Amino acid sequence: MTKKQFKAESKRLLEMMINSIYTQKEIFLRELISNASDAIDKMYYKALTDDSITFNKDEYYIKVAADKDNRTLTITDTGIGMTKEELEANLGTIAKSGSLAFKTENESQDGHDIIGQFGVGFYSAFMVADQVTVVTRSIGSEEAFKWQSDGAEGYTIELAEKDSVGTIIELKMKESTEEENYDEFLEEFRLKAIIKKYSDFIRYPIKMDVVERSLKEGSDNEWDEYTEEQTINSMVPIWRKNKSELTDEDYDHFYQEKHYGFDKPLKHIHISVDGAVRYNAILYIPENIPFDYYSKEYEKGLELYSNGVLIMNKCADLLPDHFSFVKGMVDSEDLSLNISREILQHDRQLKLIAKNINNKIKSGLQSLLKDEREKYETFYNAFGRQLKYGVYTDFGANKEALQDLLMFYSSTEKKMVTLQEYVSRMPEDQKYIYYATGESNERIEKLPQIEVVTDKGYEVLYFTEDIDEFAIKMLQTYKEKEFRSVSSGDLGIENEESNENNATEEQSHKELLDKMKEILAGKVKDVRASKRLKTHPVCLSADGEVTIEMEKILQAMPDNQNIKADKILEINPNHEVFLSLKNAFASDAEKLSLYTNLLYNQALLIEGLPINDPLEFTNDICKVMV
Numbered sequence: 001m002t003k004k005q006f007k008a009e010s011k012r013l014l015e016m017m018i019n020s021i022y023t024q025k026e027i028f029l030r031e032l033i034s035n036a037s038d039a040i041d042k043m044y045y046k047a048l049t050d051d052s053i054t055f056n057k058d059e060y061y062i063k064v065a066a067d068k069d070n071r072t073l074t075i076t077d078t079g080i081g082m083t084k085e086e087l088e089a090n091l092g093t094i095a096k097s098g099s100l101a102f103k104t105e106n107e108s109q110d111g112h113d114i115i116g117q118f119g120v121g122f123y124s125a126f127m128v129a130d131q132v133t134v135v136t137r138s139i140g141s142e143e144a145f146k147w148q149s150d151g152a153e154g155y156t157i158e159l160a161e162k163d164s165v166g167t168i169i170e171l172k173m174k175e176s177t178e179e180e181n182y183d184e185f186l187e188e189f190r191l192k193a194i195i196k197k198y199s200d201f202i203r204y205p206i207k208m209d210v211v212e213r214s215l216k217e218g219s220d221n222e223w224d225e226y227t228e229e230q231t232i233n234s235m236v237p238i239w240r241k242n243k244s245e246l247t248d249e250d251y252d253h254f255y256q257e258k259h260y261g262f263d264k265p266l267k268h269i270h271i272s273v274d275g276a277v278r279y280n281a282i283l284y285i286p287e288n289i290p291f292d293y294y295s296k297e298y299e300k301g302l303e304l305y306s307n308g309v310l311i312m313n314k315c316a317d318l319l320p321d322h323f324s325f326v327k328g329m330v331d332s333e334d335l336s337l338n339i340s341r342e343i344l345q346h347d348r349q350l351k352l353i354a355k356n357i358n359n360k361i362k363s364g365l366q367s368l369l370k371d372e373r374e375k376y377e378t379f380y381n382a383f384g385r386q387l388k389y390g391v392y393t394d395f396g397a398n399k400e401a402l403q404d405l406l407m408f409y410s411s412t413e414k415k416m417v418t419l420q421e422y423v424s425r426m427p428e429d430q431k432y433i434y435y436a437t438g439e440s441n442e443r444i445e446k447l448p449q450i451e452v453v454t455d456k457g458y459e460v461l462y463f464t465e466d467i468d469e470f471a472i473k474m475l476q477t478y479k480e481k482e483f484r485s486v487s488s489g490d491l492g493i494e495n496e497e498s499n500e501n502n503a504t505e506e507q508s509h510k511e512l513l514d515k516m517k518e519i520l521a522g523k524v525k526d527v528r529a530s531k532r533l534k535t536h537p538v539c540l541s542a543d544g545e546v547t548i549e550m551e552k553i554l555q556a557m558p559d560n561q562n563i564k565a566d567k568i569l570e571i572n573p574n575h576e577v578f579l580s581l582k583n584a585f586a587s588d589a590e591k592l593s594l595y596t597n598l599l600y601n602q603a604l605l606i607e608g609l610p611i612n613d614p615l616e617f618t619n620d621i622c623k624v625m626v
């Protein structure tokens with residue numbers, strides 16, 4: 001028996017391979033099982049063209065068996081096997097893939113796509129084993145051969161005994177060290193978990209002898225242990241099944257089984273695409289928000305399978321940020337994998353899939369909104385904020401796509417409404433889409449500024465989340481209607497007559513208002529006679545781009561740059577208080593100053609802004625009382 005040497009480059013490659021290609025040792029099992037599955041697929045192909053071979057599916061399986069005493073793990077398959085030449089070519093030359101060659105010769109048919117392509121997966125066995133022995137007998141051959149290697153030193157090939165066609169791969173597991181535990185790969189539960197994780201949808205049964213317990217006859221606490229051969233993998237992935245075969249329960253069950261969430265999903269989207277890039281996907285809109293969803297710890301992404309084999313647990317590139325709540329998986333035969341199957345080599349196909357998925361999620365949400373409103377509102381309660389972030393970020397690149405998914409509470413409907421619903425109800429004379437901002441619906445309802453709009457019978461949308469106004473500023477318009485805050489200077493409501501009235505009124509009060517402005521120097525940009533106040537004496541509004549609500553949000557940010565709104569104190573000239581102001585202006589400068597400060601602080605309170613000096617404010621109230 002002669003010992004043959006790996007070629008020098010191969011030796012380096014093997015070392016590199018063992019130590020650096022894979023980040024997780026457990027994938028060796030995925031690689032060996034994929035090889036076994038490829039070997040069975042090749043039998044299937046052969047049977048298509050060779051009448052002497054019948055492919056009886058029941059005879060084809062993969063078996064995984066651990067022997068703790070001898071520290072061996074064996075993977076047996078009833079696939080096509082290898083001749084001596086093939087052993088030499090495929091396992092003696094690193095990066096030579098018999099499978100790739102087979103694939104090129106036999107163009108893929110009816111989805112039986114072979115997994116191997118790089119010719120390195122087999123060697124991942126050396127990450128966990130000191131020695132690997134392959135006993136194999138090829139179809140059509142009477143002889144069997146044994147290939148053996150203890151890693152970088154080379155390999156031997158000799159004649160061997162084997163009754164049936166197929167391959168047995170035996171790994172002599174490494175001894176555990178302080179840093180590395182190899183014993184775990186001999187444990188039944190661990191092997192089952194690895195098979196389930198990566199190879200659950202291999203088309204052939206992956207069997208294991210599993211120890212089960214049953215109650216001894218006539219006893220209620222004594223157990224009999226027995227060994228039973230069980231199939232560990234599910235084989236047919238649910239996503240390859242026909243939608244019409246599947247029930248809602250099947251989809252819910254898959255969601256739970258995959259631990260996508262503890263809730264019951266609100267909706268599933270099952271996609272099968274057979275176009276420029278072929279893929280299957282099952283996506284879910286969850287009902288509940290994950291506890292870490294709005295934190296940095298939350299990782300978005302979909303499970304990514306290549307031809308039924310798990311490649312990535314969370315492929316972030318498949319989901320845009322605004323749909324980061326979506327759970328599920330994608331399986332494609334068309335991905336260009338890199339050598340470790342951990343990252344993708346080219347992302348062209350992935351980009352195509354991601355784009356397609358983005359559209360499907362959007363239309364899925366639209367149909368939920370249209371057909372199952374209550375469910376959509378549950379979804380929106382949990383994840384609506386993310387959609388609004390989506391409108392705002394990337395300079396509004398996605399605003400058109402997302403605007404019809406937005407909802408806000410309506411002053412007239414007393415429930416959440418879409419922008420489309422709002423606009424469809426707008427009376428002809430209404431110029432703008434009105435909104436009001438505040439901490440809660442109850443608080444917004446009481447804002448003095450809102451009165452003039454609601455009195456006119458117009459609907460007002462309530463913005464209670466920080467992001468709302470930013471998102472709307474990014475949208476600018478919806479169906480050519482501009483958004484307008486009820487606090488804005490021009491509400492587009494007053495008729496010309498009242499505008500004229502206001503102008504004369506403004507003029508007649510000019511001296512008083514100027515004086516008040518002087519008293520509030522540095523605090524407000526201007527003091528004006530209000531056009532919008534009806535029953536309330538005072539309110540604050542903002543001039544320019546930064547609104548009062550925005551000021552609050554910007555001030556609360558860690559890198560706050562002290563951006564402030566240009567505040568206008570509006571006084572209701574028809575309120576009794578105005579008369580008191582006029583009288584004070586005429587006779588008592590100190591009183592005017594007292595009243596002006598009081599009104600200013602009241603306006604701050606109404607807006608939910610902090611008062612600079614609460615003590616002075618309460619003292620001022622006392623002064624009025626005594």
Ligand SMILES: Nc1ncnc2c1ncn2[C@@H]1O[C@H](COP(=O)(O)OP(=O)(O)OP(=O)(O)O)[C@@H](O)[C@H]1O
Pocket residue numbers: 031035036039077079080081082090091096097098099100115116117118119120121122123167
């Ligand atoms: N169980 C097996 N039965 C038959 N042939 C096998 C078996 N395992 C490996 N081979 C042969 O050895 C070759 C090399 O296997 P290896 O796992 O290194 O690479 P691969 O599967 O071709 O590609 P990849 O690196 O993408 O997994 C395979 O292409 C196949 O021809």
